[in-house]
Amino acid sequence: MAESIPEKNTPFATYKRLFHYVTPFWGSFAISTVGYLLYAATEPLFATLIKNIIDILQAQNREKMILLPLFFIGLIFTRGVGTFLGGFFLAKVSTGVVHTLRCDVFNKYAQLPTAYFDSHNSGQMMSVITYNVREVTEATTDAIRTFVREGLTALGLLIYLFYSDWRLSLVFLAIAPVIAVMVSYVSKRLRKLSRLIQNSVGDMSHITSELVTGHRVVRSYGGKDYEKSRFFTSSFNNSQQNLKLATTTAIHNPLLQLLIGIALAGLMYLTLFFMDKVSPGGFVGYLTAAFLLPKPIRQLSDANSNVQKGITAAQSLFEILDEMDEVDSGNYQISRATGVLEFDNVSFAYPNSEDYALKNVSFTAKAGQTVALVGASGGGKSTVTNLILRFYEHSEGRILLDGVEISDYQLSNLRAQIGLVTQQVTLFNDSVANNIAYGGLANAPLEAIHQAAEKAHAIGFIEALPQGLATEIGENGVKLSGGQKQRLAIARALLKDAPLLILDEATSALDTESERQIQKALKEVVVGRTSIIIAHRLSTIEEADLILVIEKGQIVERGTHQTLLAQNGAYSRLYSVQFEE
Ligand code: ADP
Ligand code: MG
16 A cells, blocks of 8 residues: 555545456456447547538539448448447446455455444445446446546547637637536546445445344334334435435536537637638538537446446545554464463453443463353453454553463464354355354365364254254254254354353353253263353353452452352352342
8 A cells, every 4th residue: 555545535546446356357348448449449430421512512423322321331330230239348347346246245254353343333334236337347447438428529520620620629729628617527526426425325235234134123112103204304405415316416417518519609600710722522521520429428427426426435435445454463373272371460452432341350260171261241251252253453561372372373363262152143145054064164074064063052942943964054043042052152162172162141141941951062062172261150160270250341350160169259259249140
Protein backbone atom coordinates (compact mmCIF):
# COMPACT_ATOMS: atom_id res chain seq x y z
CA MET A 1 0.00 0.00 0.00
CA ALA A 2 2.13 2.81 -1.28
CA GLU A 3 -0.68 5.31 -1.69
CA SER A 4 -1.37 7.64 1.20
CA ILE A 5 -4.76 7.46 2.80
CA PRO A 6 -6.53 10.56 1.48
CA GLU A 7 -5.79 9.95 -2.17
CA LYS A 8 -6.57 6.28 -1.87
CA ASN A 9 -10.28 6.88 -1.84
CA THR A 10 -10.66 9.33 -4.67
CA PRO A 11 -12.90 8.09 -7.47
CA PHE A 12 -9.94 8.03 -9.82
CA ALA A 13 -7.79 5.96 -7.48
CA THR A 14 -10.68 3.56 -7.01
CA TYR A 15 -11.07 3.27 -10.73
CA LYS A 16 -7.39 2.59 -11.19
CA ARG A 17 -7.49 -0.07 -8.55
CA LEU A 18 -10.55 -1.63 -10.12
CA PHE A 19 -8.70 -1.67 -13.37
CA HIS A 20 -6.04 -3.86 -11.74
CA TYR A 21 -8.71 -6.50 -11.50
CA VAL A 22 -9.19 -6.27 -15.25
CA THR A 23 -5.51 -6.81 -16.11
CA PRO A 24 -5.58 -10.62 -15.81
CA PHE A 25 -8.26 -10.59 -18.50
CA TRP A 26 -6.46 -8.18 -20.78
CA GLY A 27 -6.75 -10.52 -23.81
CA SER A 28 -10.53 -10.63 -23.64
CA PHE A 29 -10.56 -6.97 -22.87
CA ALA A 30 -8.54 -6.21 -25.99
CA ILE A 31 -10.77 -8.35 -28.23
CA SER A 32 -13.83 -6.70 -26.76
CA THR A 33 -12.36 -3.26 -27.41
CA VAL A 34 -11.62 -4.21 -30.99
CA GLY A 35 -15.23 -5.37 -31.30
CA TYR A 36 -16.58 -2.07 -30.07
CA LEU A 37 -14.08 -0.26 -32.23
CA LEU A 38 -15.61 -1.99 -35.27
CA TYR A 39 -19.03 -1.02 -34.03
CA ALA A 40 -18.04 2.56 -33.48
CA ALA A 41 -16.34 2.83 -36.86
CA THR A 42 -19.58 1.98 -38.66
CA GLU A 43 -21.38 5.00 -37.27
CA PRO A 44 -19.59 7.77 -39.19
CA LEU A 45 -19.61 5.46 -42.23
CA PHE A 46 -23.41 5.70 -42.25
CA ALA A 47 -22.97 9.42 -42.70
CA THR A 48 -20.57 8.69 -45.58
CA LEU A 49 -23.20 6.39 -47.08
CA ILE A 50 -25.80 9.12 -47.08
CA LYS A 51 -23.31 11.58 -48.54
CA ASN A 52 -22.63 9.15 -51.38
CA ILE A 53 -26.31 8.44 -52.06
CA ILE A 54 -27.01 12.11 -52.47
CA ASP A 55 -23.91 12.75 -54.54
CA ILE A 56 -24.85 9.90 -56.89
CA LEU A 57 -28.37 11.27 -57.17
CA GLN A 58 -26.95 14.68 -57.99
CA ALA A 59 -24.46 13.46 -60.54
CA GLN A 60 -27.08 11.27 -62.20
CA ASN A 61 -24.36 8.65 -62.25
CA ARG A 62 -26.17 5.38 -61.60
CA GLU A 63 -23.33 2.97 -62.41
CA LYS A 64 -21.99 2.78 -58.88
CA MET A 65 -25.49 2.37 -57.48
CA ILE A 66 -25.15 -1.36 -56.76
CA LEU A 67 -22.20 -0.64 -54.51
CA LEU A 68 -24.29 1.26 -52.02
CA PRO A 69 -26.64 -1.53 -50.84
CA LEU A 70 -23.63 -3.84 -50.64
CA PHE A 71 -21.79 -1.25 -48.62
CA PHE A 72 -24.83 -0.97 -46.38
CA ILE A 73 -25.03 -4.73 -45.79
CA GLY A 74 -21.33 -4.75 -45.12
CA LEU A 75 -21.78 -2.05 -42.51
CA ILE A 76 -24.60 -3.90 -40.74
CA PHE A 77 -22.58 -7.11 -40.82
CA THR A 78 -19.46 -5.46 -39.45
CA ARG A 79 -21.51 -3.84 -36.75
CA GLY A 80 -23.00 -7.24 -35.86
CA VAL A 81 -19.59 -8.85 -35.57
CA GLY A 82 -18.41 -5.92 -33.48
CA THR A 83 -21.39 -6.22 -31.17
CA PHE A 84 -20.77 -9.93 -30.64
CA LEU A 85 -17.05 -9.62 -29.99
CA GLY A 86 -17.58 -6.64 -27.74
CA GLY A 87 -20.44 -8.14 -25.76
CA PHE A 88 -19.11 -11.66 -25.34
CA PHE A 89 -15.56 -10.83 -24.41
CA LEU A 90 -16.62 -8.04 -22.14
CA ALA A 91 -18.87 -10.49 -20.30
CA LYS A 92 -15.83 -12.71 -19.84
CA VAL A 93 -13.95 -9.82 -18.30
CA SER A 94 -16.74 -8.68 -16.02
CA THR A 95 -17.77 -12.11 -14.76
CA GLY A 96 -14.11 -12.79 -14.03
CA VAL A 97 -13.69 -9.52 -12.17
CA VAL A 98 -16.77 -10.13 -10.08
CA HIS A 99 -15.68 -13.62 -9.19
CA THR A 100 -12.26 -12.41 -8.10
CA LEU A 101 -13.67 -9.52 -6.09
CA ARG A 102 -16.28 -11.67 -4.40
CA CYS A 103 -13.70 -14.24 -3.35
CA ASP A 104 -11.27 -11.55 -2.22
CA VAL A 105 -13.86 -10.04 0.09
CA PHE A 106 -14.93 -13.43 1.40
CA ASN A 107 -11.32 -14.45 2.04
CA LYS A 108 -10.81 -11.17 3.82
CA TYR A 109 -13.75 -11.90 6.08
CA ALA A 110 -12.10 -15.19 6.93
CA GLN A 111 -8.97 -13.31 8.06
CA LEU A 112 -10.38 -10.31 9.90
CA PRO A 113 -9.83 -10.08 13.65
CA THR A 114 -12.69 -10.79 16.04
CA ALA A 115 -12.83 -7.11 16.96
CA TYR A 116 -13.93 -6.30 13.41
CA PHE A 117 -16.93 -8.57 13.75
CA ASP A 118 -17.78 -6.94 17.09
CA SER A 119 -18.04 -3.54 15.49
CA HIS A 120 -19.67 -4.32 12.14
CA ASN A 121 -23.13 -5.56 11.55
CA SER A 122 -23.56 -8.87 9.83
CA GLY A 123 -26.21 -7.65 7.38
CA GLN A 124 -23.89 -4.97 6.05
CA MET A 125 -21.11 -7.50 5.73
CA MET A 126 -23.31 -9.86 3.77
CA SER A 127 -24.74 -7.23 1.50
CA VAL A 128 -21.24 -6.15 0.54
CA ILE A 129 -20.72 -9.56 -1.04
CA THR A 130 -24.08 -9.70 -2.76
CA TYR A 131 -25.13 -6.14 -3.47
CA ASN A 132 -21.89 -4.16 -3.71
CA VAL A 133 -20.16 -6.69 -5.89
CA ARG A 134 -23.08 -6.68 -8.29
CA GLU A 135 -23.00 -2.90 -8.45
CA VAL A 136 -19.34 -3.10 -9.30
CA THR A 137 -20.02 -5.55 -12.12
CA GLU A 138 -22.65 -3.34 -13.58
CA ALA A 139 -20.25 -0.46 -13.41
CA THR A 140 -17.41 -2.34 -15.06
CA THR A 141 -19.57 -3.91 -17.74
CA ASP A 142 -21.64 -0.87 -18.43
CA ALA A 143 -18.81 1.52 -18.15
CA ILE A 144 -16.50 -0.40 -20.39
CA ARG A 145 -19.19 -1.20 -22.94
CA THR A 146 -20.57 2.28 -23.08
CA PHE A 147 -17.34 4.14 -22.75
CA VAL A 148 -15.62 2.08 -25.36
CA ARG A 149 -18.53 1.76 -27.75
CA GLU A 150 -20.33 5.06 -27.39
CA GLY A 151 -17.20 6.96 -26.52
CA LEU A 152 -15.53 5.73 -29.68
CA THR A 153 -18.69 6.38 -31.67
CA ALA A 154 -18.86 9.95 -30.46
CA LEU A 155 -15.17 10.36 -31.11
CA GLY A 156 -15.53 8.94 -34.62
CA LEU A 157 -18.38 11.28 -35.38
CA LEU A 158 -16.45 14.25 -34.05
CA ILE A 159 -13.44 13.31 -36.14
CA TYR A 160 -15.66 13.09 -39.19
CA LEU A 161 -17.16 16.47 -38.39
CA PHE A 162 -13.83 18.16 -37.83
CA TYR A 163 -12.41 16.51 -40.91
CA SER A 164 -15.34 17.76 -43.01
CA ASP A 165 -15.23 21.27 -41.67
CA TRP A 166 -13.19 22.01 -38.63
CA ARG A 167 -14.18 25.64 -38.25
CA LEU A 168 -17.87 24.86 -38.03
CA SER A 169 -17.23 22.04 -35.64
CA LEU A 170 -15.64 24.41 -33.16
CA VAL A 171 -19.21 24.99 -31.98
CA PHE A 172 -18.94 21.71 -30.12
CA LEU A 173 -15.84 22.83 -28.33
CA ALA A 174 -17.74 25.86 -27.08
CA ILE A 175 -20.20 23.74 -25.09
CA ALA A 176 -17.62 21.25 -23.86
CA PRO A 177 -16.75 23.12 -20.62
CA VAL A 178 -20.42 23.44 -19.69
CA ILE A 179 -20.88 19.72 -20.20
CA ALA A 180 -17.81 19.00 -18.10
CA VAL A 181 -19.13 21.05 -15.19
CA MET A 182 -22.55 19.43 -15.37
CA VAL A 183 -21.17 15.91 -15.49
CA SER A 184 -18.80 16.43 -12.62
CA TYR A 185 -21.50 17.92 -10.39
CA VAL A 186 -23.92 15.13 -11.21
CA SER A 187 -21.28 12.44 -10.65
CA LYS A 188 -20.56 13.73 -7.18
CA ARG A 189 -24.23 13.72 -6.27
CA LEU A 190 -24.72 10.25 -7.69
CA ARG A 191 -21.86 8.92 -5.58
CA LYS A 192 -23.29 10.44 -2.44
CA LEU A 193 -26.72 8.94 -3.10
CA SER A 194 -25.22 5.59 -3.99
CA ARG A 195 -23.50 5.39 -0.64
CA LEU A 196 -26.76 6.08 1.15
CA ILE A 197 -28.47 3.42 -0.97
CA GLN A 198 -25.77 0.90 -0.19
CA ASN A 199 -26.11 1.50 3.53
CA SER A 200 -29.85 1.11 3.37
CA VAL A 201 -29.48 -2.18 1.49
CA GLY A 202 -27.15 -3.34 4.27
CA ASP A 203 -29.70 -2.26 6.89
CA MET A 204 -32.44 -4.16 5.12
CA SER A 205 -30.46 -7.36 4.99
CA HIS A 206 -29.42 -6.89 8.61
CA ILE A 207 -33.02 -6.51 9.78
CA THR A 208 -34.07 -9.45 7.64
CA SER A 209 -31.37 -11.72 8.98
CA GLU A 210 -32.30 -10.75 12.54
CA LEU A 211 -35.92 -11.60 11.86
CA VAL A 212 -35.01 -14.88 10.21
CA THR A 213 -32.60 -16.09 12.87
CA GLY A 214 -34.62 -14.68 15.74
CA HIS A 215 -38.12 -15.41 14.51
CA ARG A 216 -39.07 -17.42 17.57
CA VAL A 217 -38.22 -14.59 19.93
CA VAL A 218 -39.80 -12.02 17.63
CA ARG A 219 -43.06 -13.94 17.62
CA SER A 220 -43.18 -14.94 21.23
CA TYR A 221 -42.49 -11.40 22.40
CA GLY A 222 -44.88 -9.77 19.98
CA GLY A 223 -42.05 -8.08 18.13
CA LYS A 224 -43.63 -8.50 14.71
CA ASP A 225 -44.94 -4.97 14.43
CA TYR A 226 -41.70 -3.50 15.66
CA GLU A 227 -39.69 -5.49 13.10
CA LYS A 228 -42.16 -4.66 10.33
CA SER A 229 -41.95 -0.96 11.00
CA ARG A 230 -38.17 -1.11 11.27
CA PHE A 231 -37.99 -2.80 7.90
CA PHE A 232 -40.55 -0.41 6.42
CA THR A 233 -38.46 2.58 7.45
CA SER A 234 -35.29 1.21 6.02
CA SER A 235 -36.92 0.04 2.78
CA PHE A 236 -38.71 3.38 2.40
CA ASN A 237 -35.45 5.17 2.97
CA ASN A 238 -33.91 3.03 0.24
CA SER A 239 -36.72 3.90 -2.19
CA GLN A 240 -36.38 7.59 -1.43
CA GLN A 241 -32.66 7.58 -2.15
CA ASN A 242 -33.22 5.58 -5.32
CA LEU A 243 -35.84 8.05 -6.40
CA LYS A 244 -33.48 10.93 -5.78
CA LEU A 245 -30.87 9.18 -7.84
CA ALA A 246 -33.32 8.60 -10.66
CA THR A 247 -34.43 12.25 -10.47
CA THR A 248 -30.87 13.39 -10.78
CA THR A 249 -30.32 11.46 -14.00
CA ALA A 250 -33.81 12.29 -15.23
CA ILE A 251 -33.07 16.00 -14.98
CA HIS A 252 -29.49 15.77 -16.08
CA ASN A 253 -30.14 13.91 -19.33
CA PRO A 254 -32.69 16.26 -20.94
CA LEU A 255 -30.57 19.23 -19.85
CA LEU A 256 -27.58 17.72 -21.56
CA GLN A 257 -29.64 17.03 -24.67
CA LEU A 258 -30.94 20.58 -24.65
CA LEU A 259 -27.43 21.90 -24.50
CA ILE A 260 -26.36 19.76 -27.42
CA GLY A 261 -29.56 20.71 -29.23
CA ILE A 262 -28.66 24.35 -28.91
CA ALA A 263 -25.22 23.65 -30.32
CA LEU A 264 -26.77 21.72 -33.21
CA ALA A 265 -29.24 24.53 -33.90
CA GLY A 266 -26.37 26.96 -34.04
CA LEU A 267 -24.52 24.57 -36.29
CA MET A 268 -27.48 24.28 -38.63
CA TYR A 269 -27.63 28.04 -38.97
CA LEU A 270 -23.92 28.39 -39.49
CA THR A 271 -23.85 25.53 -41.98
CA LEU A 272 -26.39 27.20 -44.19
CA PHE A 273 -24.24 30.33 -44.06
CA PHE A 274 -20.81 28.96 -44.63
CA MET A 275 -21.10 25.60 -46.32
CA ASP A 276 -21.77 26.92 -49.76
CA LYS A 277 -18.79 25.37 -51.44
CA VAL A 278 -19.45 21.73 -50.60
CA SER A 279 -21.65 19.29 -52.49
CA PRO A 280 -25.22 18.77 -51.25
CA GLY A 281 -24.07 15.26 -50.31
CA GLY A 282 -21.26 16.64 -48.19
CA PHE A 283 -23.70 19.05 -46.60
CA VAL A 284 -26.28 16.36 -45.67
CA GLY A 285 -23.57 13.94 -44.59
CA TYR A 286 -22.15 16.57 -42.29
CA LEU A 287 -25.50 17.29 -40.69
CA THR A 288 -26.29 13.57 -40.40
CA ALA A 289 -23.10 13.02 -38.45
CA ALA A 290 -23.88 16.01 -36.29
CA PHE A 291 -27.35 14.68 -35.54
CA LEU A 292 -26.04 11.20 -34.75
CA LEU A 293 -23.95 12.73 -32.00
CA PRO A 294 -26.57 13.24 -29.22
CA LYS A 295 -27.37 9.53 -28.93
CA PRO A 296 -23.93 8.27 -27.87
CA ILE A 297 -23.59 11.27 -25.61
CA ARG A 298 -26.88 10.46 -23.92
CA GLN A 299 -25.76 6.89 -23.41
CA LEU A 300 -22.45 8.00 -22.00
CA SER A 301 -24.29 10.12 -19.51
CA ASP A 302 -26.63 7.23 -18.62
CA ALA A 303 -23.69 4.94 -18.10
CA ASN A 304 -22.10 7.52 -15.88
CA SER A 305 -24.84 6.91 -13.35
CA ASN A 306 -23.94 3.22 -13.13
CA VAL A 307 -20.27 4.02 -13.06
CA GLN A 308 -20.70 6.31 -10.07
CA LYS A 309 -22.71 3.65 -8.25
CA GLY A 310 -19.99 1.15 -9.05
CA ILE A 311 -17.22 3.42 -7.82
CA THR A 312 -19.00 3.93 -4.53
CA ALA A 313 -19.58 0.20 -4.20
CA ALA A 314 -15.94 -0.49 -5.04
CA GLN A 315 -14.78 2.10 -2.51
CA SER A 316 -16.45 0.24 0.31
CA LEU A 317 -15.13 -3.08 -1.02
CA PHE A 318 -11.62 -1.71 -1.02
CA GLU A 319 -12.05 -0.27 2.46
CA ILE A 320 -12.75 -3.81 3.62
CA LEU A 321 -9.88 -5.28 1.65
CA ASP A 322 -7.57 -2.72 3.28
CA GLU A 323 -8.58 -3.71 6.81
CA MET A 324 -5.81 -5.30 8.81
CA ASP A 325 -5.87 -9.08 9.08
CA GLU A 326 -5.70 -10.84 12.39
CA VAL A 327 -2.23 -10.33 13.77
CA ASP A 328 -0.19 -13.38 12.79
CA SER A 329 3.41 -12.32 13.01
CA GLY A 330 4.74 -15.13 15.18
CA ASN A 331 6.45 -18.07 13.56
CA TYR A 332 7.05 -20.41 16.47
CA GLN A 333 5.62 -23.84 15.77
CA ILE A 334 5.24 -26.93 17.81
CA SER A 335 3.79 -30.25 16.75
CA ARG A 336 2.09 -30.98 20.03
CA ALA A 337 2.35 -28.83 23.13
CA THR A 338 2.67 -30.54 26.50
CA GLY A 339 0.03 -28.13 27.72
CA VAL A 340 1.63 -25.94 30.38
CA LEU A 341 -0.33 -22.70 30.36
CA GLU A 342 0.77 -19.67 32.29
CA PHE A 343 -0.82 -16.25 32.72
CA ASP A 344 1.74 -13.80 34.00
CA ASN A 345 0.27 -10.53 35.22
CA VAL A 346 -2.10 -10.16 32.30
CA SER A 347 -4.27 -7.07 32.04
CA PHE A 348 -6.57 -6.45 29.15
CA ALA A 349 -9.19 -3.99 27.95
CA TYR A 350 -11.31 -4.67 24.88
CA PRO A 351 -10.70 -2.40 21.93
CA ASN A 352 -12.97 0.68 22.16
CA SER A 353 -13.45 0.04 25.84
CA GLU A 354 -11.82 2.00 28.64
CA ASP A 355 -12.47 -0.45 31.44
CA TYR A 356 -10.14 -3.32 32.02
CA ALA A 357 -11.86 -6.67 31.54
CA LEU A 358 -8.88 -8.37 33.21
CA LYS A 359 -6.48 -6.92 35.75
CA ASN A 360 -3.18 -8.49 36.81
CA VAL A 361 -4.29 -12.05 36.24
CA SER A 362 -1.63 -14.66 37.03
CA PHE A 363 -2.00 -18.41 37.29
CA THR A 364 -0.38 -21.57 36.01
CA ALA A 365 -2.03 -24.70 34.71
CA LYS A 366 0.48 -27.56 34.71
CA ALA A 367 0.36 -30.14 31.98
CA GLY A 368 -2.67 -32.39 32.42
CA GLN A 369 -4.23 -30.28 35.16
CA THR A 370 -7.78 -29.04 35.25
CA VAL A 371 -8.19 -25.39 36.16
CA ALA A 372 -11.67 -24.05 36.82
CA LEU A 373 -12.76 -20.44 36.53
CA VAL A 374 -15.81 -19.47 38.50
CA GLY A 375 -17.55 -16.26 39.47
CA ALA A 376 -20.51 -14.07 38.63
CA SER A 377 -21.17 -13.38 34.97
CA GLY A 378 -19.36 -10.41 33.50
CA GLY A 379 -16.37 -11.13 35.72
CA GLY A 380 -13.98 -11.82 32.83
CA LYS A 381 -13.93 -15.62 32.56
CA SER A 382 -14.66 -15.75 28.83
CA THR A 383 -12.14 -12.99 28.32
CA VAL A 384 -9.45 -15.34 29.62
CA THR A 385 -10.38 -17.87 26.90
CA ASN A 386 -10.61 -15.16 24.24
CA LEU A 387 -7.02 -14.22 25.00
CA ILE A 388 -5.73 -17.79 25.01
CA LEU A 389 -7.20 -18.33 21.55
CA ARG A 390 -5.90 -14.92 20.47
CA PHE A 391 -9.34 -13.77 19.38
CA TYR A 392 -8.04 -10.57 20.96
CA GLU A 393 -4.40 -9.70 21.45
CA HIS A 394 -3.30 -9.02 25.01
CA SER A 395 -0.75 -6.26 25.37
CA GLU A 396 0.02 -6.21 29.09
CA GLY A 397 1.62 -9.20 30.75
CA ARG A 398 2.49 -12.52 29.22
CA ILE A 399 0.55 -15.63 28.32
CA LEU A 400 2.81 -18.64 27.86
CA LEU A 401 2.05 -22.02 26.36
CA ASP A 402 4.85 -24.47 27.00
CA GLY A 403 6.89 -21.51 28.13
CA VAL A 404 6.55 -19.61 24.85
CA GLU A 405 4.60 -16.38 24.59
CA ILE A 406 1.45 -17.19 22.60
CA SER A 407 1.96 -14.16 20.36
CA ASP A 408 5.14 -15.81 19.14
CA TYR A 409 3.24 -18.83 17.88
CA GLN A 410 2.05 -19.01 14.35
CA LEU A 411 -1.67 -18.38 14.81
CA SER A 412 -2.94 -21.55 13.17
CA ASN A 413 -0.37 -23.61 15.05
CA LEU A 414 -1.46 -22.14 18.37
CA ARG A 415 -5.11 -22.79 17.64
CA ALA A 416 -4.32 -26.32 16.59
CA GLN A 417 -3.24 -26.94 20.20
CA ILE A 418 -6.60 -25.93 21.62
CA GLY A 419 -9.98 -27.63 21.68
CA LEU A 420 -12.79 -25.18 22.36
CA VAL A 421 -16.34 -25.88 23.48
CA THR A 422 -18.54 -22.92 24.30
CA GLN A 423 -22.07 -22.50 25.49
CA GLN A 424 -23.08 -21.24 22.06
CA VAL A 425 -22.61 -24.35 19.96
CA THR A 426 -22.09 -23.58 16.30
CA LEU A 427 -23.17 -26.32 13.96
CA PHE A 428 -23.10 -26.23 10.20
CA ASN A 429 -25.81 -27.16 7.76
CA ASP A 430 -24.25 -30.54 7.05
CA SER A 431 -24.26 -34.14 8.25
CA VAL A 432 -23.59 -35.14 11.86
CA ALA A 433 -20.29 -36.73 10.84
CA ASN A 434 -19.11 -33.63 8.97
CA ASN A 435 -20.05 -31.49 11.92
CA ILE A 436 -17.89 -33.52 14.24
CA ALA A 437 -15.08 -33.71 11.70
CA TYR A 438 -15.11 -30.01 10.84
CA GLY A 439 -12.32 -27.90 9.31
CA GLY A 440 -8.87 -29.33 9.92
CA LEU A 441 -10.48 -32.59 10.98
CA ALA A 442 -12.29 -33.06 7.67
CA ASN A 443 -10.28 -36.11 6.69
CA ALA A 444 -10.74 -37.99 9.92
CA PRO A 445 -11.71 -41.64 9.36
CA LEU A 446 -15.28 -42.60 10.16
CA GLU A 447 -13.95 -44.94 12.80
CA ALA A 448 -12.41 -42.04 14.73
CA ILE A 449 -15.56 -39.96 14.39
CA HIS A 450 -17.58 -42.81 15.78
CA GLN A 451 -15.19 -43.18 18.69
CA ALA A 452 -15.30 -39.48 19.51
CA ALA A 453 -19.10 -39.53 19.43
CA GLU A 454 -19.06 -42.51 21.74
CA LYS A 455 -16.75 -40.85 24.26
CA ALA A 456 -18.93 -37.73 24.16
CA HIS A 457 -21.93 -39.92 25.05
CA ALA A 458 -23.49 -38.77 21.81
CA ILE A 459 -23.59 -42.02 19.91
CA GLY A 460 -26.88 -43.06 21.51
CA PHE A 461 -28.94 -40.26 20.06
CA ILE A 462 -26.94 -40.17 16.81
CA GLU A 463 -27.77 -43.76 16.08
CA ALA A 464 -31.42 -43.06 16.74
CA LEU A 465 -31.39 -40.45 13.95
CA PRO A 466 -32.78 -41.62 10.58
CA GLN A 467 -29.39 -41.95 8.89
CA GLY A 468 -27.14 -42.08 11.92
CA LEU A 469 -23.90 -40.17 11.43
CA ALA A 470 -24.93 -39.29 7.88
CA THR A 471 -28.09 -37.43 8.99
CA GLU A 472 -28.28 -33.81 7.88
CA ILE A 473 -28.88 -31.68 10.96
CA GLY A 474 -30.36 -28.51 9.45
CA GLU A 475 -29.17 -24.95 9.86
CA ASN A 476 -27.31 -24.60 13.16
CA GLY A 477 -28.69 -27.94 14.29
CA VAL A 478 -32.31 -26.85 14.65
CA LYS A 479 -33.33 -30.48 14.63
CA LEU A 480 -31.31 -31.26 17.76
CA SER A 481 -31.88 -30.48 21.42
CA GLY A 482 -29.51 -28.26 23.38
CA GLY A 483 -27.89 -31.20 25.15
CA GLN A 484 -27.43 -33.07 21.88
CA LYS A 485 -25.78 -30.11 20.20
CA GLN A 486 -23.51 -29.69 23.20
CA ARG A 487 -22.43 -33.33 23.02
CA LEU A 488 -21.67 -32.95 19.30
CA ALA A 489 -19.48 -29.98 20.17
CA ILE A 490 -17.68 -32.08 22.76
CA ALA A 491 -17.24 -34.88 20.24
CA ARG A 492 -15.70 -32.35 17.87
CA ALA A 493 -13.22 -31.27 20.55
CA LEU A 494 -12.48 -34.90 21.38
CA LEU A 495 -11.76 -35.74 17.79
CA LYS A 496 -9.39 -32.80 17.63
CA ASP A 497 -7.56 -34.36 20.58
CA ALA A 498 -5.74 -31.13 21.39
CA PRO A 499 -3.37 -30.85 24.37
CA LEU A 500 -5.29 -27.85 25.73
CA LEU A 501 -9.04 -27.97 26.18
CA ILE A 502 -11.24 -24.99 26.97
CA LEU A 503 -14.82 -25.45 28.06
CA ASP A 504 -16.65 -22.18 28.44
CA GLU A 505 -19.96 -22.82 30.19
CA ALA A 506 -20.32 -25.90 28.06
CA THR A 507 -22.85 -27.41 30.41
CA SER A 508 -24.63 -24.38 31.75
CA ALA A 509 -27.62 -24.44 29.45
CA LEU A 510 -28.46 -28.06 30.03
CA ASP A 511 -31.02 -29.91 32.06
CA THR A 512 -29.81 -32.18 34.85
CA GLU A 513 -30.10 -35.37 32.83
CA SER A 514 -28.07 -34.00 29.91
CA GLU A 515 -25.63 -32.52 32.33
CA ARG A 516 -25.12 -35.86 33.97
CA GLN A 517 -24.42 -37.40 30.58
CA ILE A 518 -21.99 -34.67 29.72
CA GLN A 519 -20.43 -34.87 33.14
CA LYS A 520 -19.52 -38.44 32.36
CA ALA A 521 -18.27 -37.39 28.96
CA LEU A 522 -16.11 -34.68 30.48
CA LYS A 523 -14.41 -37.07 32.86
CA GLU A 524 -13.01 -38.85 29.86
CA VAL A 525 -12.34 -35.70 27.92
CA VAL A 526 -10.00 -34.11 30.43
CA VAL A 527 -7.75 -37.14 30.75
CA GLY A 528 -4.29 -36.53 29.32
CA ARG A 529 -4.74 -32.84 28.55
CA THR A 530 -4.73 -29.49 30.29
CA SER A 531 -8.26 -28.24 30.74
CA ILE A 532 -9.61 -24.79 31.47
CA ILE A 533 -13.20 -25.20 32.57
CA ILE A 534 -15.57 -22.34 33.10
CA ALA A 535 -18.61 -23.60 34.86
CA HIS A 536 -21.68 -22.06 36.26
CA ARG A 537 -22.61 -25.09 38.35
CA LEU A 538 -19.90 -25.63 40.91
CA SER A 539 -20.73 -29.34 41.16
CA THR A 540 -19.07 -29.66 37.76
CA ILE A 541 -15.66 -28.53 38.93
CA GLU A 542 -15.30 -29.86 42.44
CA GLU A 543 -12.49 -32.13 41.38
CA ALA A 544 -10.46 -29.46 39.61
CA ASP A 545 -6.81 -29.18 40.56
CA LEU A 546 -7.12 -25.43 40.87
CA ILE A 547 -10.17 -23.22 41.18
CA LEU A 548 -9.91 -19.49 40.46
CA VAL A 549 -12.68 -17.18 41.57
CA ILE A 550 -12.83 -14.19 39.24
CA GLU A 551 -14.62 -10.99 40.08
CA LYS A 552 -14.47 -7.76 38.11
CA GLY A 553 -11.50 -8.94 36.12
CA GLN A 554 -9.42 -10.02 39.09
CA ILE A 555 -8.67 -13.32 40.72
CA VAL A 556 -10.03 -12.88 44.22
CA GLU A 557 -9.51 -16.43 45.48
CA ARG A 558 -7.61 -19.52 44.44
CA GLY A 559 -7.30 -23.06 45.72
CA THR A 560 -8.97 -26.46 45.60
CA HIS A 561 -12.59 -27.08 46.43
CA GLN A 562 -11.73 -28.16 49.97
CA THR A 563 -9.35 -25.35 50.82
CA LEU A 564 -11.67 -22.72 49.35
CA LEU A 565 -14.65 -23.99 51.32
CA ALA A 566 -12.56 -23.88 54.43
CA GLN A 567 -11.63 -20.25 53.71
CA ASN A 568 -15.27 -19.27 54.02
CA GLY A 569 -14.87 -16.56 51.38
CA ALA A 570 -16.29 -15.78 47.95
CA TYR A 571 -16.21 -19.38 46.80
CA SER A 572 -18.00 -20.74 49.78
CA ARG A 573 -20.66 -18.04 49.43
CA LEU A 574 -21.20 -19.07 45.77
CA TYR A 575 -21.31 -22.66 46.85
CA SER A 576 -23.88 -22.25 49.58
CA VAL A 577 -26.15 -20.21 47.30
CA GLN A 578 -26.14 -23.06 44.78
CA PHE A 579 -26.45 -25.71 47.42
CA GLU A 580 -29.65 -24.11 48.68
CA GLU A 581 -31.08 -24.19 45.19
P1 ADP B 1 -17.80 -13.71 31.88
O1 ADP B 1 -17.42 -14.69 30.86
O2 ADP B 1 -17.10 -13.87 33.19
O3 ADP B 1 -19.29 -13.65 32.10
P2 ADP B 1 -16.71 -11.83 30.02
O4 ADP B 1 -15.28 -12.21 30.01
O5 ADP B 1 -17.56 -12.25 28.91
O6 ADP B 1 -17.38 -12.26 31.41
O7 ADP B 1 -16.81 -10.25 30.12
C1 ADP B 1 -16.00 -9.48 30.98
C2 ADP B 1 -16.25 -8.00 30.69
O8 ADP B 1 -15.82 -7.66 29.38
C3 ADP B 1 -17.72 -7.63 30.77
O9 ADP B 1 -17.80 -6.38 31.41
C4 ADP B 1 -18.13 -7.49 29.33
O10 ADP B 1 -19.11 -6.50 29.20
C5 ADP B 1 -16.86 -7.10 28.64
N1 ADP B 1 -16.80 -7.65 27.26
C6 ADP B 1 -16.92 -8.94 26.92
N2 ADP B 1 -16.78 -9.11 25.58
C7 ADP B 1 -16.54 -7.90 25.07
C8 ADP B 1 -16.28 -7.39 23.76
N3 ADP B 1 -16.24 -8.18 22.68
N4 ADP B 1 -16.09 -6.07 23.59
C9 ADP B 1 -16.14 -5.25 24.68
N5 ADP B 1 -16.36 -5.65 25.91
C10 ADP B 1 -16.56 -6.95 26.15
MG1 MG C 1 -18.69 -15.90 29.67
